[in-house]
Amino acid sequence: MSTAEEDLARCSLDSARLRFRPDAVVRPQTDDALQQLLVLANELRVPITPRGAGSATTGAASPVKGGWVLDLSGWTKIRIDATAGMAHVEAGAVTKNINDAAERKGWFYPPDPSSLKHCTIGGNIATNAGGLRGAKYGVTRDYVYELEGFLPTGEPVRWGAPLKKFASGLNLRDLWIGSEGMLGVVTRATLKLIPKPAARWTCLAAFQNETQALRAVKKLLGLRVVPSILEFLDRQSVDCAQRRRGGPFFPKLPHCSLLLLELDGHPAAVRETKKVVQTLFTERALASRHTSDPEKAESLWEARRTCSQAMFQMGDTKLNEDIVVPVQSYEALIRYTLELKKQTGLATPTFGHVADGNFHVHLMYDHGDPDQCAQAERGLQLLMEKVVELGGAITGEHGIGLAKSPFMHLQHSKAEIAAMKRIKDALDPNGILNPGKMFEEFTMWRHERDYSWTFPWDHQRPGSVPLHR
CATH class of the missing domain: 3.30.70.2190 (Alpha-Beta Plaits)
Structure with missing residues (x-):
């Protein structure tokens, strides 16, 4: 356990730059140590925020309730089964390293989030990360055979198996995928590989x-x-x-x-x-x-x-929204981004993975200008309302976290949200695991965002390292 200021600072925020100081950073080295940590956290009612690289863009890895950050970035083992076409990996394994190891044996791991050189498979699983190849190859969920880890209360579990067919019991594996670290702690995964394209x-x-x-x-x-x-x-x-x-x-x-x-x-x-x-x-x-x-x-x-990177000519700060719309709404969405530009006075450059309808609509503004901040907040609300009106989704690969929690009610009915909350309560009765996310509406405009910190994968500020693809 570390309380060093450098560790606390590094783990206080992710790429959303919403900073919340934790009380400590914990890096368990074994399953037993991790289990003991969760049991103790339940006894003391200490919030636990799981973390890999911290490349999340929504505040999902920010310890909004303080407590302990559970840093699994040191769990990096990768083993490729070249006969079965499977990768057995620990949660802290970097996504690119998994694919590199697979390619050395003639296999291929397709999901490719833009931070793949730095992000970890545990974080990919937590957000059901996608990437540029999603239309042809799918997203993280399509490549997970098995998850190992712990319930929030500390019991060890295994969802699925290292098998290509598994129909035993309820599919809680897929419930964990995309749950943003709120339903359990992933320690290991068995991933599907496909032959490397020739x-x-x-x-x-x-x-x-x-x-x-x-x-x-x-x-x-x-x-x-x-x-x-x-x-x-x-x-x-x-x-x-x-x-x-x-x-x-x-x-x-x-x-x-x-x-x-x-x-x-x-x-x-x-x-x-x-x-x-x-x-x-x-x-x-x-x-x-x-x-x-x-x-x-x-x-x-x-x-x-x-x-x-070039977008920062249009403003020193960006909101990068990973919305999805059906193919019949492509043109309507782009027309609306131009309309939004007129309404807010802010640039709205848009690019994206158009084969699966996953567009990245950006709102560019100067964070030191109160009027531009107000217009960016207004523009974000209008964009999310329009996306849902077009039959789309408010997020395709980044997840909800803190930044998109105000828009959950646009996407989901009261009954749907209530059902999700009941699942959370059933698996995490003391509410310790990644609390304050998704269901508690957070207004980032009322919280100071820290732009002084940069990450290796960061493309939110000028001068940072350009992303691969």
């Missing part, structure tokens, strides 16, 4: 505007094209990225919307699908560039990797 093809295409780009997406999906990655960038995102790089991504097309597409799989399948994509882009795009060379593909990724 070929990859990347294409960047420019369109006159967002409508033309989104219509091309709908046509692609209608042609049964399932890309491993399909990223959309609106003109606001592209414009600021081009200013940052000092020129357009396509000569003579300084103001365009972009689609970045990647196909992977068997070489023959990639070749056939590539023909369909090229035919469509020849008909609908203003220009395109493509390659099968991994090194050359890096240059095509520049637009997507640059735009997040």
